[in-house]
Amino acid sequence: MATDFLGRFDSQVARVFKYAARAAWKNPKQAFFFARIQAAQSRSARLRDRQREQGVQVPPLVIASITRRCNLNCRGCYARARRRSPRSELSDEQWASLFAQARELGVSIMMLAGGEPLLRPGILDVTRRFPGVIFPLFTNGLLLDDSIVARFRSQPQVIPVLSIEGWEPETDARRGSGVFESAAKAAEKLRAAGVFFGVSLTVTRRNFAAVTGEGLVQALIGNGCSLFIFVEYTPAEPGTEDLTLLQEQRQRLVEFSEGMQERSRPVFVVFPGDEEQFGGCLAAGRGFVHIGPDGSLEPCPFAPFSDVNVVDIPLAEALGSHLLKAIRDNHGELKETRGGCALWRKRKWVESLIRKDQA
DSSP, X not given: OHHHHHHHHHHHXXXXXXXXXXXXXXXXHHHHHHXXXXXXXXXXXXXXHHHHHTTOOOOSEEEEEOOSOOSOOOXXXXXXXXXXXXXXXXXXHHHHHHHHHHHHHTOOEEEEESSOGGGSTTHHHHHTTOTTSBEEXXXXXXXXXXXXXXXXXHOTTEEXXXXXXXXXXXXXXHHOTTHHHHHHHHHHHHHHTTOOOEEEEEEOTTTHHHHTOHHHHHHHXXXXXXXXXXXXXXXXXXXXXXXXXXXXXXXXXXXXXXXXXXXXXXXXXXXXXXXXXXXXXOTTTTSEXXXXXXXXXXXXXXXXXXXXXXXXXXXXXXXXXXXXXXXXXXXXXXXXXXXXXXXXXXXXXXXXXXXXXXX
């Protein structure tokens, strides 16, 4: 059963890169890169299979929040709501070591988040060492100047993903005045430079109509966007629970994404909506894990619980942590997905797993 699930998920990852090659059809260099990456992804899948045979559960995707710092103060931000750790942020060399370990284990994608990742521009010196690993980098775009664009252009494995909330009213209401205009200018710079880039749209009950309107998507495609990531809002801050999607909206979002994928060239991904076909929550190593700025290994960025740190032990050993294994072994608790993060809704249960382990 687990093998069937893992095979389906690996196939889904491969499908995304197939669509990426199609989305890059106007740029032969980009199209060739994504075609070559598909072969690298197959090799990574074989490495993951070998690790599983040895009892190590390696996910295709690792989300790395490389910094706590940000130049915005967005309402309802999960990163801002995190508990503050007394440990310092990992250095660039520590992240380089971690990326190398992940690559050797078969991790295909290292998703760079924050905070604002471009507040640590040295990370682009690190990513240069790993041309076979894909690094989607989530940014608000405010720091994306010509020099950063040139670095993106020289590293096709790094995919800038601009974070917006819809049109200008929706984006500026959550992120601050002028943010949408800055993101639009950043998109124009990337398009003019021939950089493959995407957008991330946080979908709430309030902005649902704007985000799922074909007008916005077509306008972004016209501006050169080749990747759309729809992220369902998770209420990390108290009092924002009414922003989570209704069940019918979640279904319509997946249908909208699939319909756009059939009719247009860009890549469309819904997170975590696409988890339905995989039997629920993909966290804790089933599909991905999260590494915090201080190196704490967590099941999910929306569920900041950890019993191990990758600074203290190798990544391969950390992936076998008692907490992650307990969550995977009790996955039946997380199959019901009503929107947002199942682990965050059941955080008392997750905390009880940590206490049991400590006892």
